[in-house]
Amino acid sequence: MSTVVEAQGVSKRYGDVAALDQVSFTLHENRIHGLLGRNGAGKTTLMQIMTGQNFASSGELTVFGERPYENEPVLSRVCFIKESLTYPQHFKVRHALEAARLLFPRWDEEFAQTLLADFRLPLNRKIRKLSRGMHSMLGIVIGLAARAPLTLFDEPYLGLDAVARHLFYDHLLTDYAEHPRTIVLSTHLIDEVGDLLENVLLLDQGRILLDTTAEELRGQVVTAAGPAAAVNEFAAGSEELHRETLGRYARATLRGRFGPAERDRAQQLGLDLEPVSLQDIVIRLTTARADGGSRPRPDRATDPGKEPIR
Amino acid sequence: MDNGRPIFLQIAEMIENSIIDGTLAEESQVPSTNELAAFHRINPATAGKGINQLVDDGILYKKRGIGMFVATGARARLRDRRREQFAQQYLHPLLAEASKLGIGADELKRMIDQWEQER
Amino acid sequence: MSERVSHASGPSRVGRAVLVQLVGWPSTLGAAWGTLVLVFLLNLALFGAIHDNEPSPQTGALASIYIITFVGAISSINQVFPFTLSLSLIRRTFYTAFALLQVGQALLFGVLLTLCKLVEDVTGGWGLNLTFFGLGFLDQDNPLLQILVYTVPFVVLGFWGSFIALVYQRWHLPGVYVLAIVKILAVGLPIVLITWQRWWDEIGRWIVDQPSLSLVAGWPLVIGVAMAGAGYLTIRRATP
Numbered sequence: 001m002s003t004v005v006e007a008q009g010v011s012k013r014y015g016d017v018a019a020l021d022q023v024s025f026t027l028h029e030n031r032i033h034g035l036l037g038r039n040g041a042g043k044t045t046l047m048q049i050m051t052g053q054n055f056a057s058s059g060e061l062t063v064f065g066e067r068p069y070e071n072e073p074v075l076s077r078v079c080f081i082k083e084s085l086t087y088p089q090h091f092k093v094r095h096a097l098e099a100a101r102l103l104f105p106r107w108d109e110e111f112a113q114t115l116l117a118d119f120r121l122p123l124n125r126k127i128r129k130l131s132r133g134m135h136s137m138l139g140i141v142i143g144l145a146a147r148a149p150l151t152l153f154d155e156p157y158l159g160l161d162a163v164a165r166h167l168f169y170d171h172l173l174t175d176y177a178e179h180p181r182t183i184v185l186s187t188h189l190i191d192e193v194g195d196l197l198e199n200v201l202l203l204d205q206g207r208i209l210l211d212t213t214a215e216e217l218r219g220q221v222v223t224a225a226g227p228a229a230a231v232n233e234f235a236a237g238s239e240e241l242h243r244e245t246l247g248r249y250a251r252a253t254l255r256g257r258f259g260p261a262e263r264d265r266a267q268q269l270g271l272d273l274e275p276v277s278l279q280d281i282v283i284r285l286t287t288a289r290a291d292g293g294s295r296p297r298p299d300r301a302t303d304p305g306k307e308p309i310r
Numbered sequence: 311m312d313n314g315r316p317i318f319l320q321i322a323e324m325i326e327n328s329i330i331d332g333t334l335a336e337e338s339q340v341p342s343t344n345e346l347a348a349f350h351r352i353n354p355a356t357a358g359k360g361i362n363q364l365v366d367d368g369i370l371y372k373k374r375g376i377g378m379f380v381a382t383g384a385r386a387r388l389r390d391r392r393r394e395q396f397a398q399q400y401l402h403p404l405l406a407e408a409s410k411l412g413i414g415a416d417e418l419k420r421m422i423d424q425w426e427q428e429r
Numbered sequence: 430m431s432e433r434v435s436h437a438s439g440p441s442r443v444g445r446a447v448l449v450q451l452v453g454w455p456s457t458l459g460a461a462w463g464t465l466v467l468v469f470l471l472n473l474a475l476f477g478a479i480h481d482n483e484p485s486p487q488t489g490a491l492a493s494i495y496i497i498t499f500v501g502a503i504s505s506i507n508q509v510f511p512f513t514l515s516l517s518l519i520r521r522t523f524y525t526a527f528a529l530l531q532v533g534q535a536l537l538f539g540v541l542l543t544l545c546k547l548v549e550d551v552t553g554g555w556g557l558n559l560t561f562f563g564l565g566f567l568d569q570d571n572p573l574l575q576i577l578v579y580t581v582p583f584v585v586l587g588f589w590g591s592f593i594a595l596v597y598q599r600w601h602l603p604g605v606y607v608l609a610i611v612k613i614l615a616v617g618l619p620i621v622l623i624t625w626q627r628w629w630d631e632i633g634r635w636i637v638d639q640p641s642l643s644l645v646a647g648w649p650l651v652i653g654v655a656m657a658g659a660g661y662l663t664i665r666r667a668t669p
Binding site: 215219 | 315316318344348350353354359402406
Binding site: 051052054055070072075079086087089090091099100102142 | 457514520522665
C-alpha cells in the first residue's frame with residue numbers, strides 16, 4: 001500500500017498560537033480518510049499545507065513523495081474543495097466548470113453533467129446568486145468530476161439538505177469504486193460518513209489524537225454499564241474516557257482491546273457491553289482531552305465529581 | 311449498519327443469512343463489493359473484507375473475471391456452524407436472565423413447551 | 430495510475446492558466462470596450478448636438494479604458510488568483526499567465542486604439558473635429574511607436590494594480606497600509622530633497638530634454654517591469 005501524504009512533525013504557528021503541533025501521519029493510496037476534530041482543531045490548516053496553499057512553520061510534509069509547494073506535477077493531481085471556496089464575481093456556474101475542466105487533467109465532463117443534473121444546478125446562474133446549498137453542490141460537482149488522485153473535501157456540505165448529502169455520498173462511493181483515489185473528508189457529520197471511512201485521523205488542538213482504521217476504532221471503544229463495582233473491575237487496565245453514575249449503577253466509556261475474552265468477562269461480571277458510535281468516540285476523546293487529559297483509572301479518585309459510589 | 315460491531319462482520323453475516331434462508335442459492339453469484347458498498351453506503355474496502363472472510367471460510371469462491379459465487383455445500387456448513395453457536399448466543403443470555411429472575415431449568419423447559427403449543 | 434499526467438493534448442499548463450483567466454471574458458474585457466464605446470458614442474452625440482465646434486473639442490474620456498484595465502487587474506488578483514489557487518494551479522503558473530495576458534491584452538488594446546486614432550485622423554475627428562483618441566501628448570508619427578505609446582500605460586497600470594492587490598493578498602490590510610506609507614515616502618522625500626537642494630530647474634530641463642516617447646512609454650515601461658517583478662516576488666508566498 002503506497003503512501004500518498006506523509007507528514008513528519010509538521011507545525012504551524014501564528015504568533016504564539018500553534019495551529020498544528022508536531023503532526024505526523026501518513027495517508028494511504030486509494031483509501032477514504034476521515035479528518036475529524038472540533039472547530040479550530042487545525043484540520044483546514046493541515047489541508048491547506050497538503051495542497052501548497054499554506055506553509056508549515058516546521059516539519060516536513062510530502063504529497064506523492066514531493067513537497068507540494070509550487071509543485072506543478074504534484075498539485076495537478078490534487079483537488080481541494082473547501083467550504084469557503086470563492087469564485088470570481090462575474091462567474092456563472094458554467095464558468096466555474098469551464099475553469100475546472102481546464103485545470104484538472106482527469107476532468108470527466110460527462111460525469112460533471114450527470115452530477116449537475118442530479119443536483120439540479122442551473123448552468124447559467126451567477127454563482128454569487130446561488131443559495132448556500134447550491135454553492136456547496138457546485139464545489140462537490142467540481143471535486144468529484146475532477147477525479148484527482150488526491151481529493152480533499154473540507155466541510156463540503158454547508159447548507160445541503162439530507163437528500164443532497166446522500167446524493168453526494170452515493171456518487172462519491174460509486175465513483176470511488178470505479179475510479180479509486182485517495183480521498184480526505186473533513187466533516188462534523190461523523191455519523192453520516194462514519195461507514196464510508198476506512199481510516200480516521202482525529203485532530204485536537206493541533207495535535208493528532210488518533211490515526212487508525214475506522215474498523216479498529218470501533219472495536220477499541222465500548223461502554224460498560226452495570227454495578228459500579230463491576231464496572232471498576234472491568235475498567236482496570238483500559239483507558240477510561242468518560243463515566244456516568246446513577247446510584248450504584250455506572251456506565252463507563254472505555255478504550256482498550258475488547259476481544260471475545262473481554263466480552264466473556266463482561267458477561268460474567270453482569271455488565272452490558274455496548275458499542276460506541278464513531279461520533280461518540282470522537283466526542284469522548286476530544287472532550288476527555290479538553291478536561292485536562294484522558295484519565296486512567298487511578299487518577300479518578302482525585303476527582304470527586306466522577307467518583308463512583310462504592 | 312448498526313454501530314460498534316465491525317461492519318465487515320455484519321456484511322458477512324448478511325450474506326450468510328441470505329444463503330441460509332435460500333435467497334442466495336448455491337452456485338449463484340453474490341453481489342459485487344462495489345454493489346454492496348453502494349447499497350449499504352459503506353466503504354468498498356469494508357465490503358471487500360466481509361466477502362474475503364467468506365472466501366476464507368470456503369463459503370464463497372471466486373470465478374476469475376466474473377465474480378463471487380456461493381460454494382456448493384455452503385448452506386449446510388453455515389447451518390452447522392450456526393447451530394454450534396446457538397447455545398452461546400441464545401441459551402447463555404436466556405439462562406442468565408432466567409437465573410436472575412429465579413426461574414429454574416425445569417420451569418424454563420415447561421415455558422418453552424407451552425410456547426411451542428400456543429404457536 | 431500514478432504517472433505524472435499533464436493534459437494529453439491541447440495547450441500547456443500556462444496556456445490553460447491563460448484560458449482560465451479569460452473564462453467569462455465578455456464581462457471583463459468586453460465590459461472595458463463596451464464602456465469605451467459607450468463613452469465615445471455619448472461624446473459624439475454630445476458634440477454633434479452642440480454643432481458649434483470652435484475651438485475643436487478634446488475629451489479625456491479615453492482614460493476610462495485605462496482605469497477599467499487598472500481595476501480589472503486588481504480584481505483579477507483578488508478574485509481569480511485565489512480561485513485558481515483553490516483549483517490547484519500553482520502561483521508561478523498563474524502569474525506567468527497573468528503577465529502574458531496583461532502584455533497581450535495591452536498590445537491588443539494599443540493596436541485597437543491606434544486604429545481608432547487612424548480613423549479619427551482620416552474622418553476629420555469623426556466629422557465633428559473631435560479629438561477622442563489622438564490626444565496631443567500621445568501623438569506619434571510612426572504607427573509602431575503610436576501602438577507602443579497606447580500600450581505601455583496599460584502594462585504599467587495592469588502591473589501596478591496587480592502589485593497592490595498582491596500586497597493585499599499576501600499581507601492583507603496591514604500590508605496595504607505599509608505600501609501606502611512607503612509610496613508617500615517614496616514620492617514625498619524626493620520632493621522635499623529636490624526642493625531643499627533647489628534641483629527643480631535641473632529636473633525641469635531634464636524632462637523637457639527627454640523625447641516624449643521616453644516620457645509616455647520609456648520610463649513608464651521601466652516602472653511597469655519593476656512592478657511586474659515585485660508582483661512575482663510577492664505572489665510566491667501569498668496565502669489568500
